[in-house]
Amino acid sequence: MTRQNSDARMRALALAAALALAASGWARADTLAEAFASAYETNPELLAARAALSAVDERVNxxxxxxxxxxxASVRYGADYSTQRARSTDDAQDPFSASIDASQSLYDGGQTSNSVRGRIADVSATRAQLNSLEQDVLLRTVTAYVDVLRDQKFVELARNNVRVISEQLRASRDRFEVGEVTRTDVSQAEAALAEANANLADVTGNLERSRQNYRQVVGSEPLNLAPQPPLPPLPQSLDEAVTVALANHPDVIAARFTEESRVRDVRTQIGGLLPQVALEASVGYGDSAIFANSATTDQTEASIGVRATIPLYQGGAQYSRIREAQARASEARADISVQARARRQLVEAAWSELAVARASIVAGRERVRAAQLAFEGVREEAIVGSRTTLDVLDAEQETLDARTSLVDAMRNEYVAGYTLVAAVGALTAAQQGLTVVAYxxxxxxxxxxxxxxxxEQTEDTVWEEIWRP
Incomplete structure (x- = not known):
């Protein structure tokens, strides 16, 4: 009996420990910093862009x-057969030849040097574009994060609204039974409850869509999100924000490097009109066995020299390439202004949205306070018969609307703040201090x-796969 009690006690302790561990796991909240880190490390758009950058790197090489x-090097081995009718003789040869050829450019009109500088500019532009995508992913992450928190609060408010109206419906039915209210009052409460349930279903669906968006961006489930932390430091003025954005935003930086690359392409194409000078060398060996007389001949050749090629006329193709490159350089130059104006517009819009959201929060808090006081007063007045059921339902709806608007304004302030951070080019893993292995x-x-x-040895480079049809 004692042993059975001991076993039961051990099982109870083990179960309690397991439940404690499970509870601690569920109690732990995911933070915004962790969502940032997950998106930074696992978002497939970022992974694809990093691979694309590696491909652009290779263009420099x-x-x-x-x-x-x-x-x-070249090698040839074969058999030659010839017939000479005048002599009525047949000759067969078994020739073998091998050669090594080398060429070193001495002058190519600056094509190589300009091409190298252009490709380096392409690398810098692509890095800036990757930086821009990183900021976009992190901005979508914070938006998805606060959207889930907002919609969770909406569901909470909607459930509380259903509870309050359900109580009001029960009270109306009780008062109807004793003749204090009419059937119309009960019907109004029933209609309000149906509307509240429909609203609950609607906000629950919105919450699920926000969770789906979170999973798509972050790559994990939003099981238990912690409240968002305070906003990071923001620019003190609109002029400061615009100045920083025009200097630091990666889209503007990418446009500048792209323009530099296109200018180098123009110079590369102009080099195609200039003389090309190369040092050439070759060495070769050949032997031939003549079967008719069993004679064998062999020969060794070597040469070295400088070759100069001067373009005279190429059908106008090279001049057309130059004009095309010039047009693309003009396009890239104009795109700098396009990106600068777009950044200015984005900063100004984010600044305005932030100001509007903050004003809405101030007004929303006052509205919630007033609506709550009004609801409590109307409910008390309804008890003594000076207010109708419809008055109580309207007051409850006003309270719900006020709280919903306040929650939405707080979400908008947070998103607008981070949008401003991204607009000035500061929403990066490094600048946000994420605990990740930075790319x-x-x-x-x-x-x-x-x-x-x-x-690199990958499954794409296995020889068996290369030759497989």
Whole structure:
């Protein structure tokens, strides 16, 4: 009997410990910083953009190849057969030849140097675009986060509204039974309860959609979100915000680097009109066995020299390429102004939305206070018969509307604040102090910079897969 009691006690302790662990896991709230970190590390848009940046990095190496020699080897082995009718002889040969050819550019009209500088500018522009996408993902993260919190509060308010109106309906029915109110009062309460239930269903659906959006952006379930922390430091004035945005926003930076790249492309194409000078060298060996007389000949050749190619006329194609590059440079130059104006407009809009939201919060708090006092007063007056059931229901609806508007205004203030942070180019993992392993584009760039041989071994490069039809 004692042993059975001991076993039962152990099982009870184990169950209690398991429940405590489960409760502690559920009690732990996910923070906005954790949502930021999850989106930064797992968002597929960011992962794809980082891979695309690595591809752009390689264009620098491809451009630098113009500085290096081009070396190739060729080997030929076969059989030649010929017949000479005048001599009525047949000759068969078994020729073999091998050669190595090398060419080193000495002058190409600046095409290689301008191409390299242009591709480096492309890398800088793509990095800025990645930075812009990072800010967009983090802004969508904070928006999804506070949307879930807002809709959870909406559901809470809607449930409380259903509870209050249900109590009002019960009270109306009780008073109807004793003749204090009419059937109309009961019907009004029933209609209000139906509307409250419909509103609860509506906000519950909105909450589920917000959760779906959160999962799409962050990559995890919004099970237990902590209240949002205070907003990060914001610019003190609109002029300051605009100045910082025009100087630091990655879209403006990307446009500037893109313009530099397009100018380099123009110079690269102009180089196609200039002379090309290259150092060329070759060495070759060949032998041939003649079967008719069993003779064998072999020959070794070597040569080295400088070749100059002067373009005279190319059908107008090169001049057309130059004009095309000039047009694209003009487009990129105009895009700088486009991006600058867009950033200014975004900053001004975020600043206005922030001001409106803050004013709405001040007014909303006063509205909630007044609506709550009015509801309590109307409810007390209804008890003594000086107010109708409809008056009570209207007062409750006004209280619900006031609280809902306040919650929405607080959400709008938070999103507008972070929109302003993103608009000035400050919503990055580094500037927000996220506890993540920051993506460093220099790591892969430096690893493959001036890499002459080799590539990454992946499942795409397995030889069996390459030759498979």
């Amino acid at each position: 491809q451009a630098r190849a113009g500085y290096r020699p081009d070396v190739s 460093d584009p220099d790591v892969r760039y430096d690893l493959n910079n001036d890499r002459l041989f080799g590539y």
